Amino acid sequence: MTLRVAVVGCGLIGSRRAKEASQHPRTSLALVADVDEDRRTQLATRYACLPVAQWKEAIDNPAVDVVVASTPNRYTAEIAVAALAAGKHVLVEKPPGRNLVEARQLAEAARKAGRVLKIGFNHRYHPAIDRAYRLYSDGAIGGMINIRARYGHGGRPGYEKEWRGDQALAGGGELTDQGVHIADLIQWFGGVPCEAFAFLQTAVWPIQPLEDNAFGLFRYRNGSIASVHTTWTQWKNLFSFEVHGQLGSLCIEGLGGSYGPERLLRAIRNPAGGVPTVNEESFDGPDLSWQLEWDDFVHAVDEGRTYRGTPEEGVGAMAMIDALYRSARSGVLVRLSEATA
Ligand SMILES: NC(=O)c1ccc[n+]([C@@H]2O[C@H](COP(=O)([O-])OP(=O)(O)OC[C@H]3O[C@@H](n4cnc5c(N)ncnc54)[C@H](O)[C@@H]3O)[C@@H](O)[C@H]2O)c1
Structure with missing residues (x-):
């Protein structure tokens, strides 16, 4: 039997999830939920499934095995916790809740329910990124010295009026929005760091008390450092993630589309000094990350396989973000053990 999926929130990301759920051989799209009638009707018509207005109808429906929570951040944790309690497997969009407290509630709900939460x-x-991670894990660049990450876009007119500009709906500003991806990648490569320091700016978009720019530094017990700049004033979209090791470096530029071609530059240090050995790989195809992620989730549900984006990794990334906010507010270095306590 296929896994019957409900997508809650039929916006940009909900539409992507609906497409994957309807195309995967092990899943079918049973229903879509959205408070916006046009959005739910359009998506339901496209995939010939049931449209409902209230997310609770999706959770209560016995003909649903899997719930995707893809609403604004204000609702995702609440929906996911209720869905887990009702025995559903859940894919919740990043960030895992609006803050560390909600990320922990999600992890606790998954533990209690014994269901997959991705x-x-x-x-x-x-x-x-996947290729860089495999090379790094195989020791291609030796022990990590530092990570330098930058991620941003330039918003759009009226951005401050969208849900991302509203603290109650979003939780945080750009540090929470795109910054959580960076925090997750840093913890994937290096684990959760032990110290954090940050400065925030609200430079252009009138979204106070939220930030449109965040500069953060993390440090590990062994002295390795990671730096982060996430921004909604990056007028030409940018993604850059560099991992520097004792033997070489792995630099990812671009994510395809408006972020430019996705490339991985591998430089292996010349022990004699001078020019390193450089290898460049380009990944020009369509963005398959949504398809691969869905497949990983389905295998986790079907076979109990390990997967990327566990509840604990959600807590780890949000603890890193939380530590940066705490540092920015207090003006002092924050220990993550304090931030996560
Ligand atoms: N992985 C990624 O790279 C990525 C990218 C963008 C967004 N996201 C995340 O996906 C989620 C959705 O973002 P989006 O860009 O698709 O937003 P969006 O505004 O395009 O869509 C949100 C949808 O949720 C609906 N909605 C609002 N309140 C609801 C409720 N109470 N019940 C049901 N539906 C409701 C809205 O009507 C809208 O259709 C957010 O958590 C966001 O952080 C992830």
């Missing part, structure tokens, strides 16, 4: 950290499935 956090939508789709960047882990981008081909250049």
